[in-house]
Amino acid sequence: MIEAQGLFKRYGDKTAVNGISFTVHPGRVTGFLGPNGAGKSTTMRMIVGLDTPSAGSVSVNGRRYAEHRAPLREVGALLEAKAFHTKRSAYNHLRAMAATHGIPNSRVNEVIEMTGLGPVAKKRVGGFSMGMGQRLGIAVAMLGDPQTVILDEPVNGLDPEGVQWIRHLARGLAAEGRTVFLSSHLMSEMAMTADHLIVIGRGRIIADAPVSEILAGRGQLRTRVRTDRPSDLLAALRGDGTTSTFLEPDLLEITGPDPRRIAEAALRQQVLVYELTPLQASLEEAYMELTASEVEYSSHDLSLGPPAQGVSEGSRS
Amino acid sequence: MSTSTSTPAAPARARRSDGPRLNFGRVLRSEWIKVTTVPSTLILLASTLVVMVGLAALFAWSLQTGQAQLDSGGPPPQMGPPGEPLPDFGDLARGAPSSGIIFGQLLIASLAVVLIASEWATGMIRSTMVAVPKRVPALLAKNVIAAAVSFLIGAAAALLSYLVAQPILAVEDLAFALSDDNIVASILNTGTYLALIAVISMGIGTLLRNTAGGVVTAVGLFFVLPVIVVNLISGLADWIPDAARFLPTNAGERLVAVTAEEGALTQLEGGLVMAAWAVVLLVASLLVTRRRDV
CATH class of the missing domain: 3.40.50.300 (P-loop containing nucleotide triphosphate hydrolases)
Structure with missing residues (x-):
């Protein structure tokens, strides 16, 4: 102990x-x-x-x-x-x-x-x-x-x-x-x-x-969905704290409802879904999220040409 | 590394509270193992012995040829500062056992600095301080081992020097007996001198935590400072040559001397002055090490 x-x-x-x-x-x-x-x-x-x-x-x-x-x-x-x-x-x-x-x-x-x-x-x-x-x-x-x-x-x-x-x-x-x-x-x-x-x-x-x-405790349920009519699907899922991001024109990342509910909504709306991938919050992501503001030495985008061994002043705020 | 590894857990042995634990005797033993398992230490110790005995042989030989020169009515040999009366070679010869000190102390000082400073250089000190977290016993044990080894090497070298010098001196009838006044004391004190040099140097090495810096500082204190004081600045004020008697090597010279000298420290005083240097540096190094992060 x-x-x-x-x-x-x-x-x-x-x-x-x-x-x-x-x-x-x-x-x-x-x-x-x-x-x-x-x-x-x-x-x-x-x-x-x-x-x-x-x-x-x-x-x-x-x-x-x-x-x-x-x-x-x-x-x-x-x-x-x-x-x-x-x-x-x-x-x-x-x-x-x-x-x-x-x-x-x-x-x-x-x-x-x-x-x-x-x-x-x-x-x-x-x-x-x-x-x-x-x-x-x-x-x-x-x-x-x-x-x-x-x-x-x-x-x-x-x-x-x-x-x-x-x-x-x-x-x-x-x-x-x-x-x-x-x-x-x-x-x-x-x-x-x-x-x-x-x-x-x-x-x-x-x-x-x-x-x-x-x-x-970290990361809500997220699902990646590929469909021809994303807006129709989203309309069916509206409410219930659903948020979404477009990864590609036909590829969505939906946070909130579980995959089954998404599939049911798609079935009701007669929307063709040809990918439905549950995304697990990895420990890695949880960690990154936890420490995002706490890293002592964070890497910069090299194209911006910051000091080579930059102690990130920005991350201290 | 692609060696195979056996099952992870330690054998689930019965845990007893009366098992092996830390004590000073064991720390001493650990420090002894450390001294004897690094090849350079042993090489340095052997070199010290050889160099000291070799120097004594040279010393005896130079006395022998000097005496021969004098006997044959040639010009008096140069045996000291010019202008001073020629000392008696029979008296000088009695310095043979301790004559190797001048280089012996250089090697012992380096060894003592290396023994402690190398722990910082290699990171070993962290293992040492984790095993002995109160720190003082570890450092004391290292000093005891260094002093004991230096004493034995010094006394053994002085005894061997005596033995090697006798046949050389005997050619000119300069030989003397082990039972003569102060000879055994001088032989033992050669060991004491080196033991004190070891403790002083280890104190310096501990305070500086750096091998090169420690060796330079020790050499400066033992060799350079006396030379500077005697040759360069002793004329500036009356008290300077007076104070110079209290430098560790000047005091130590009296510790191993066979004959007393007017106005100089006695054997005991010389020894005490040198021991005072050792104690001050040892205590300082213990206090600093106890408080410092490792």
Whole structure:
């Protein structure tokens, strides 16, 4: 269980995390979702005490991380890849980490096995690909067999097999009753893995709800309809909060009524309909909608020739 | 990477609250593993030993040839600042065990800076501070390991230097016994000197968090500052040469000296002054590290 209360972090005059409060519960995968620069990593760094909050507090299982007698056994954290000495081998890195808590070498071998690092364990970390670095970071996180697991962008740099492995790992850990807190800027990834979502943008929490609720609450029923007589069909559907957009002269997107009602209206009016496609609000769209005004770095239309690395001032309003 | 991965979850073991936990002895062990598992550290330590013993052999050899020159009635050899009376070679010879310090300290200083600054350079520091979130034990342990290793290398090098120098000095009858006054103390204090150099340098490396900057600063403090003070500005005011005695390497010189000198710090005073530098830098680095974001 991770509890944050009024967590603030300022770097100079820039506010990275703007007074957020949230609780991450055990037994499920909680996704921490937000665009780059939204404050995800800073929040996770504050959980394990790498950054000191400017105000507010965060506790893990009732205590500040540093107050635990065996921090590595309480929380396993993968924070930004490559927190390793490049000249040391993966095996020795794990041994040095394990030694601080008197964790036996047998456990070191277990996590090497578990993360598939066996063939490269004796090689220097400096030569590792990003994916292998991620696996080593996860191996370190699992060393203490912790009750709470924090993974910052764990799928970064992993191949598809690795991505799937992370998904299984996260779900498996949650199923064992552990607290799993997983950050990503990829909505699609979260849709596959998380049960609960905390969405953050520009240092503030935008949403904190089960994935299904976030999906359901967003986007009304939309249907794409292709017909020769769109205006006649629309006239039959008038009322009931129906809105529509012309995508092409014969192609409509209708929001409001469900496909069956559209078909019935078309049947009544003797209007020929030759496409009727229900459109599902994807998590991706819900996310875009949620964070539209909260992105720190938004892309510009290149043809307008704005600064190459534009921090969008417009989006701050 | 296309290695196969086994089942995700950790074996569901019984959770016990009395399992392994963090303590200082374990942090020490972790720091020891870190020191011994990076090849460059071991290479630097071996080089320190070799260079110090080699320098002592050269030192003994130069005394031996100087004495030979003197015995054969040739012109007195140049063994120090011009114009000063020629020191007794028998006394000089007793400096052989600690004669490698001048370069030994350079290597130990670099090693100590690298040990801590490389953690910031590589990102390792984040792993260290997550494992030991109170931070102070981790940094203390690293200082203890660096000081202990430097002490052992320094004392071993001094002892080896003594042994290597004897046959060379014996040619001109300059050999001396290990049981002579202050010889064992000088050998041990060569270790103490390097241990203190290590702690001072690690303090600098921790404060600066940068390998190159740390090494340059340490070298500046140990080598350049004494030279500047003695050769360039000591004439400006009376107190400057006085104060210069308290520079770490000048004080340390007295710590390893076999004979006392008029107007200089005693062995104990030299050691205390050097230790004061070490303590101040250590405490400063602990305080700063505890408060700083990693």
